[in-house]
Amino acid sequence: MTRPVGRHERGGWIRRYHDPPGDGPALVCFPHAGGSATSFFRLSAELSLLAEVLVVQYPGRQDRMDEPVVDDIRRLADHIADALLPWQERPLALFGHSMGSVVAFETAVRLERDPGRVDPLGLIASGRTAPSVLRDRGVHRRDDAGIVAAMAELSGTDPALFADEEMLAVVIPPVRSDHRAVETYRCDPGARLRCPITAYGGDADPHVSRHDLALWGGHTASAFATRVFPGGHFYLQPGQDDVVAAIGRDLHGFAAAHEGAPGRRGTTPGAHL
Numbered sequence: 001m002t003r004p005v006g007r008h009e010r011g012g013w014i015r016r017y018h019d020p021p022g023d024g025p026a027l028v029c030f031p032h033a034g035g036s037a038t039s040f041f042r043l044s045a046e047l048s049l050l051a052e053v054l055v056v057q058y059p060g061r062q063d064r065m066d067e068p069v070v071d072d073i074r075r076l077a078d079h080i081a082d083a084l085l086p087w088q089e090r091p092l093a094l095f096g097h098s099m100g101s102v103v104a105f106e107t108a109v110r111l112e113r114d115p116g117r118v119d120p121l122g123l124i125a126s127g128r129t130a131p132s133v134l135r136d137r138g139v140h141r142r143d144d145a146g147i148v149a150a151m152a153e154l155s156g157t158d159p160a161l162f163a164d165e166e167m168l169a170v171v172i173p174p175v176r177s178d179h180r181a182v183e184t185y186r187c188d189p190g191a192r193l194r195c196p197i198t199a200y201g202g203d204a205d206p207h208v209s210r211h212d213l214a215l216w217g218g219h220t221a222s223a224f225a226t227r228v229f230p231g232g233h234f235y236l237q238p239g240q241d242d243v244v245a246a247i248g249r250d251l252h253g254f255a256a257a258h259e260g261a262p263g264r265r266g267t268t269p270g271a272h273l
């Protein structure tokens with residue numbers, strides 16, 4: 001099968017940093033607020049042994065710096081669902097972290113809703129409470145110092161960045177825009193996916209509790225589980241080995257659920273895993 005995205009291709013919505021393992025499934029990764037595709041580079045290296053790892057690059061950062069930001073979750077999902085059309089012949093699973101979880105959820109809604117698309121295998125929602133929960137911390141309404149304080153609070157940013165005024169001037173606008181997108185987002189009442197969901201979180205995350213993770217179960221008509229890892233909001237960084245192992249287990253579980261579910265559109269993934 002011809003791969004639509006080369007390893008070093010720039011521009012557009014989708015990045016692929018590592019060669020995939022033959023005909024495995026595709027795993028689409030959605031970054032956090034203010035994040036870029038490179039935030040998944042290390043995970044991609046490990047996960048590419050299991051799947052074709054595709055990483056979303058939101059506009060307004062890195063090689064898309066000259067493009068206007070998109071500060072609406074649904075518009076982001078519209079663009080990403082269209083960008084994934086070249087992969088509609090293969091099984092797709094979605095992994096989103098923080099803001100990326102709700103972008104991934106809305107993208108999955110579109111993949112399941114629109115005729116001619118392949119139903120996703122499953123969704124892994126990480127570091128975020130359920131779409132139905134309204135949570136506006138007002139970060140997007142803060143001044144620059146308030147934005148920096150919010151970034152520092154979650155311990156996911158290199159501390160050296162906070163001393164670099166030129167870099168902060170570049171980083172703060174997309175961070176503010178992404179927080180505006182997620183803090184003004186409202187999920188459609190009763191929105192549920194046909195595919196299974198697993199919710200991941202850190203046991204010391206100051207903003208996402210185990211109860212918050214459990215609320216994702218109301219957004220699927222299929223199987224649901226939670227996985228809690230040691231660490232804070234960015235538990236993925238120190239716990240990468242455990243996270244990779246968990247994603248591998250979930251990809252197998254999603255494939256089994258897909259095979260057994262009546263009426264699901266798409267390829268039969270069992271032969272690929």
